[in-house]
Amino acid sequence: MTHPHAAPVVLLHPVALDAHVADWLDVPGLQALSLPGTGAPGAARPPGSLAELADRVAGRLTQPVHLAGCSLGGMVAMHVALRHPGLVLSLLAAFTTVRTDRDAVLARAEHTERAGAPALVDETLERWFTHEALTATPRPAPITYAAERLRTADTVALAATWRAIADHDVRDDLGRVGVPTTFVAGRRDRSVSIESVRAAASQVPVSRLVETDDAHMGLLEQPGRFSALVNAHVEWANSSHEIDH
Numbered sequence: 001m002t003h004p005h006a007a008p009v010v011l012l013h014p015v016a017l018d019a020h021v022a023d024w025l026d027v028p029g030l031q032a033l034s035l036p037g038t039g040a041p042g043a044a045r046p047p048g049s050l051a052e053l054a055d056r057v058a059g060r061l062t063q064p065v066h067l068a069g070c071s072l073g074g075m076v077a078m079h080v081a082l083r084h085p086g087l088v089l090s091l092l093a094a095f096t097t098v099r100t101d102r103d104a105v106l107a108r109a110e111h112t113e114r115a116g117a118p119a120l121v122d123e124t125l126e127r128w129f130t131h132e133a134l135t136a137t138p139r140p141a142p143i144t145y146a147a148e149r150l151r152t153a154d155t156v157a158l159a160a161t162w163r164a165i166a167d168h169d170v171r172d173d174l175g176r177v178g179v180p181t182t183f184v185a186g187r188r189d190r191s192v193s194i195e196s197v198r199a200a201a202s203q204v205p206v207s208r209l210v211e212t213d214d215a216h217m218g219l220l221e222q223p224g225r226f227s228a229l230v231n232a233h234v235e236w237a238n239s240s241h242e243i244d245h
Contacts, residue, residue, distance in 0.1 A: 007089050009234060010065040012057065012073030014217065015039050015161055016117070016124075016153040017146065021070070024142050024223035027230045033060060038072065039117070039158035040149060046160030050168050054079035061087045066234050068092035070219045071191070072161070075100075075168050081181075082173050090237030091177065092230060094184035095216050097192050098200040099169040109162035117153035124150055127190055128217040142220035174203035180237040181207040184229055186214035206240060 011032040013021045016039030022032035035053060036044030047053040053076050067088045069077035074096030081088040112120060125134060125147060133143060181204045185197035194211060201209040210229060212218060219226040 007063065008065050009230060010061065010067050011230075012067070012069035012076050014071035014073060014128075015165070016158055017149050020145060021142075021219060023145075024220070025230070026224070026227040027234075030230075031065075033057060035073070035076065037157050038161045039153040041152050041154055042157075044157070046157045047164050048160075049164050050075055050079050051083060053164065054083050058084040058087055063087075064089045066090045066092070066237060068094065068230055068233070069096065070094045071096050071216065072165060075165065078170050078177070081177055081179060082170065085178055088179050089241070090179050090233065091181040092184065092233045093181065094226070094229070095186055095189055095192055095214070095218055097168075097196060098171050098174060099196075100165055100167075102166045105162055105166035109159045109166065112155060112159040112162060117155040117158050118151050121147055121150045128215065129221050130188055130215045133215075133221045140221070142223060146217065146220055171200070171203070174200060175205065177204045177207075179206070180240040182229075182233040182236070183207065183209045184214075184218070185209060185211050186216065186218050187211060188213060188215040189218075191216045208236070 008029045008031050009027055011022055011030060012035060013019065018034040018040045019032035022030055034040065037046040057076060057080050064087050067077045067080060074093035077091055077093055081091045129143060133140060183197050183201045185194040187194060198209055201207045214222055
């Protein structure tokens with residue numbers, strides 16, 4: 001059995017991005033996984049559901065891990081924790097939701113198909129980052145990275161991923177999350193309300209809510225702060241495991 005203190009931290013990224021979201025993070029033992037078929041260029045088959053995507057992630061884990069995810073990655077991480085509890089020592093779900101607005105997300109999928117991924121770069125960046133970050137000179141490297149990934153995203157895969165996200169709803173399952181869980185909510189996040197995250201955290205048996213001043217892509221806009229959040233989460237989760245044993 002993997003001791004929590006020796007376990008790696010695995011990070012799952014937002015839609016259209018990849019494992020390079022971790023390039024600016026400082027987290028000991030961090031391993032970032034790319035989620036195939038979720039928008040980044042490549043030949044991977046798009047996921048039919050987030051449960052399917054979670055199973056793909058579980059198939060790549062060789063030992064129990066501290067699992068962290070941002071936005072889409074946070075949704076997938078929840079599904080991994082629910083479907084493969086033996087592989088998850090703790091869970092960090094950042095800037096994400098336990099239920100999506102199905103109609104709004106399906107509309108985004110249709111908009112993506114009509115306009116094409118490259119045409120959506122500016123509106124997506126405005127939803128993801130603060131105005132201050134987007135107008136900074138020179139543009140911060142993590143934002144340049146996000147813009148390039150969005151510009152080169154596979155339109156078909158991206159639209160299919162939005163459709164998979166549309167059916168995400170784990171509200172009734174939160175009581176089954178049996179590991180220490182940190183929810184991170186950004187006060188400047190235009191995609192996820194703090195109230196909804198607070199309600200979700202209250203349903204997980206061992207959980208805490210951390211509120212920050214971040215926008216939706218806090219891990220890229222404030223990588224130092226996000227690194228500190230992940231490190232603090234792992235320390236808290238390890239302490240929780242010690243108390244249990």
